[in-house]
Amino acid sequence: MSARMMEDGVYYVGSQDWDRQIFDELIPLPQGTSYNSYLIQGRDNTALIDTVDPEKAHELLKNLQELELKIDYIVSNHAEQDHSGSIPLILEEYPEAVVVTNPKCKELLKNFLFIPEDKFKTIGDGDKISLGGKTLEFIFTPWVHWPDTMVTYLEENKMLFSCDFFGSHMATSQLYSHENEEVYSAAKRYYAELMMPFRPTIKNNLAKISKRDIKTIAPSHGPIYSPVNEIINLYKDWISDETLNLVVIPYVSMHGSTRVMVDHLVDSLIKRGLVVKPFNLGHMDPGEFLMSLVDASTLVIASPTVLTGPHPLTVSNAYLINLLRPKLKYVAIMGSFGWGSRMEELLKGQLSNLKVEYLESISIKGLPTQDDLEKIDALADEILKKHESS
Ligand SMILES: Cc1cc2nc3c(=O)[nH]c(=O)nc-3n(C[C@H](O)[C@H](O)[C@H](O)COP(=O)(O)O)c2cc1C
Numbered sequence: 001m002s003a004r005m006m007e008d009g010v011y012y013v014g015s016q017d018w019d020r021q022i023f024d025e026l027i028p029l030p031q032g033t034s035y036n037s038y039l040i041q042g043r044d045n046t047a048l049i050d051t052v053d054p055e056k057a058h059e060l061l062k063n064l065q066e067l068e069l070k071i072d073y074i075v076s077n078h079a080e081q082d083h084s085g086s087i088p089l090i091l092e093e094y095p096e097a098v099v100v101t102n103p104k105c106k107e108l109l110k111n112f113l114f115i116p117e118d119k120f121k122t123i124g125d126g127d128k129i130s131l132g133g134k135t136l137e138f139i140f141t142p143w144v145h146w147p148d149t150m151v152t153y154l155e156e157n158k159m160l161f162s163c164d165f166f167g168s169h170m171a172t173s174q175l176y177s178h179e180n181e182e183v184y185s186a187a188k189r190y191y192a193e194l195m196m197p198f199r200p201t202i203k204n205n206l207a208k209i210s211k212r213d214i215k216t217i218a219p220s221h222g223p224i225y226s227p228v229n230e231i232i233n234l235y236k237d238w239i240s241d242e243t244l245n246l247v248v249i250p251y252v253s254m255h256g257s258t259r260v261m262v263d264h265l266v267d268s269l270i271k272r273g274l275v276v277k278p279f280n281l282g283h284m285d286p287g288e289f290l291m292s293l294v295d296a297s298t299l300v301i302a303s304p305t306v307l308t309g310p311h312p313l314t315v316s317n318a319y320l321i322n323l324l325r326p327k328l329k330y331v332a333i334m335g336s337f338g339w340g341s342r343m344e345e346l347l348k349g350q351l352s353n354l355k356v357e358y359l360e361s362i363s364i365k366g367l368p369t370q371d372d373l374e375k376i377d378a379l380a381d382e383i384l385k386k387h388e389s390s
Pocket residue numbers: 252253254255256257258259303304305306307308309336337338339340341365366367
C-alpha cells in the first residue's frame with residue numbers, strides 16, 4: 001500500500017500483509033495482518049511512529065521515499081519486532097534520526113536489534129515532544145501486553161497511536177473502521193489471543209488514556225478507529241467481570257465415547273435454554289475457541305484418558321487456557337476411560353491460574369450407559385442453576 005494522507009501532516013506509511021497465515025508461530029491469521037506505521041510532519045520536525053515487520057521493510061521505505069521528508073524521530077511504542085524490526089534499516093537510510101522510547105523498550109531494542117546507545121532519546125511517562133504545531137505525548141501503558149508498551153498521543157489531532165492496544169489482525173484496503181465493520185470481530189480475536197491475560201492492567205491503562213480527548217485510535221495492526229466509542233466500549237465489556245450465559249466445551253474423542261457424552265451435554269444444555277459452543281480440538285479454529293472464552297461463564301473440558309492423563313490435545317489447550325486466564329466462573333471435567341485415570345487431578349493442576357468453582361466431574365468407563373447420561377443431565381441442571389444465580 002502506498003503512503004496515504006490521513007489528516008493534514010499525518011500519513012499512513014505502513015504495510016498490509018495479505019499472505020501471512022500465522023503469527024508468533026501460534027496464532028492463525030484468517031484475514032492476514034497489517035503493520036501500521038505513521039508519519040507525522042510538524043513545522044520543524046518529522047516523527048515516524050513505529051515501523052513494520054522486517055519482511056515488509058522495503059514497503060515502508062518506498063512509502064517514506066515517496067513523501068520526500070526527513071525523519072528526526074522514530075517513536076518506538078513497543079519493542080516487538082513486528083513494529084521495531086525495521087528501525088535499523090530506517091536508521092541507515094535516515095542517519096540523522098533518533099529512536100524515541102521509554103527505558104524498558106530501549107533495553108529490549110538494544111537486545112533484539114543491537115541499536116547503539118547513542119541512537120536513543122529516552123522519555124518518561126507524560127513527556128512531550130513538539131514537532132512544531134504537532135505535539136506528541138508519551139503515555140506508558142505497561143503490560144498491554146509487554147512491560148515496555150506505551151502509546152503516543154498527538155494532541156492537536158486528538159489521535160492516539162496505540163500500537164498493539166486495540167489492534168486487530170486484518171489486511172484491508174479500507175483504512176478506517178467505519179469502512180469495514182469486520183474489524184470489531186477481528187479485534188475480539190486479537191484481544192482473546194494476546195490481551196486477555198492482561199485484563200487488570202488494561203483496566204488501569206484504559207482509565208489512564210481515557211483522560212485524553214481521543215477522536216481517532218490508530219493501532220499498529222488492523223484498521224484505524226474513528227469514531228472510537230465502539231472499540232472502547234467493547235474493550236470495557238471484555239475486561240469487565242461480566243460473563244454471558246454461555247458454556248464452552250472443548251473436546252477430543254478417539255473412539256467416540258467422549259463424543260457421545262459431549263453430544264448429550266450439548267443437547268441437554270440447549271434444552272435448558274443455555275448457549276453452547278462445542279469445539280473439537282482436533283479440527284477447530286483456535287481463534288474462534290479463544291474468542292468464546294472472552295465471555296463464557298462455564299467451561300466443560302471433555303477428554304478421553306491417554307496413558308493415565310488427558311489426551312495431549314487437551315493438555316496443550318488447557319495449558320493455553322491457563323496462560324490466557326479467561327474470566328470463567330465454573331469449570332467441569334468429563335471423559336471416558338478404560339481401566340484407570342488421573343485425568344481430573346492432572347487437568348485441575350494445569351488450570352491453577354483460574355479463579356473458578358469446579359462442578360462435579362464425570363468419568364465414565366467406556367461408552368456411556370443410560371445412568372451415565374442422566375449424570376450428564378444433572379451436570380446441565382447444575383450449570384443452569386449456577387448461571388441463574390450469578
Ligand atoms: C493410546 C491410548 C492410551 C490409553 N491409555 C489409557 C489409560 O492410561 N488409562 C485408561 O483408563 N484408558 C486408557 N485408554 C483407553 C481410553 O481412555 C478409552 O478407550 C476411552 O473410552 C476412549 O474414549 P474415546 O472413545 O472418547 O476416545 C487409552 C487409549 C488409547 C488409544
